[in-house]
Amino acid sequence: MQEIFQYRSGDSFFHRVNPLAKIAGVAGVVVVAVLTSDPIVLGGMVLAITALAAFAGMGREVMQQVPLLLVLGGFLIAVTWLTIPEIGIAFGLTLTLRFCAMVFAFQLLVSTTMPTALVRALRRLRFPADYALMALIALRFIPHLQNEGKKIQEAQAARGFSPGGGIGGKVRGAVPVLVPLITNALGKAEVIGMTIDLRRLRERL
Structure with a gap:
């Protein structure tokens, strides 16, 4: 079993992107995912991040999160359907896609950025x-x-x-x-x- 949230060495385009740019991209994904409630937009974001991961050779790492997200998605849909029957399934699906987009983006960031480079980028952001x-x-x-x-x-x-x-x-x-x-x-x-x-x-x- 491969380790999750672990840097994978590589020479893809995404590996060479500046860590600050990748952090900004992940922050943008989080903001859009939180602000939108449209399942189509969220689904498009998930597909786009998955395509980026495949382009960077990190598709397998991203797909490792799918079983956990399926369990979480089923739980969210079940809970919202039981508590809010009118919008339960749609709302649960929205939450699931929102989590998928954020987790996939973070996985792609961590998998293609060395931890020391990520910490240096955070320090440059005045963390x-x-x-x-x-x-x-x-x-x-x-x-x-x-x-x-x-x-x-x-x-x-x-x-x-x-x-x-x-x-x-x-x-x-x-x-x-x-x-x-x-x-x-x-x-x-x-x-x-x-x-x-x-x-x-x-x-x-």
Whole structure:
């Protein structure tokens, strides 16, 4: 399984685009996605971003988000249909396409921009150093959590844990993975926070 939200080296046109231009493009996608409620416009944005990703050789990375977005979309459509029957399905579809456009755009940005270049671009935009550092840590943290979750799942399978099939089986299988994963993530986050605090203290001294 390939890591999500991870930089992929390449020599495509999109890889060579200035990080500031890509950040501006993602910001534009987010603004348009939030302001519009037209499913046709949102669907066109999703198709356009997917085409850009394929042109940059990142189509596979973008398509990795599809299963998660399908689950999220089904959940949103179901909830809005139950709570607002008159506009539930249309509103749920709009929300789904909106999330798809933003997630695909962000995936394309991260996959074609080196983390250090992305942080330098954020600093040029006058982002505080702490926020830029948090962005870099988050980009490194997501694939690390993905790999750690996979190792925990393999360890559970080696111990003979069999949650069964169907939706119930997936839910039962997720709990033994999520509990240690979240615990480890919180522990690492605390260590990182202490490291940043010590760095600030050293700079003040």
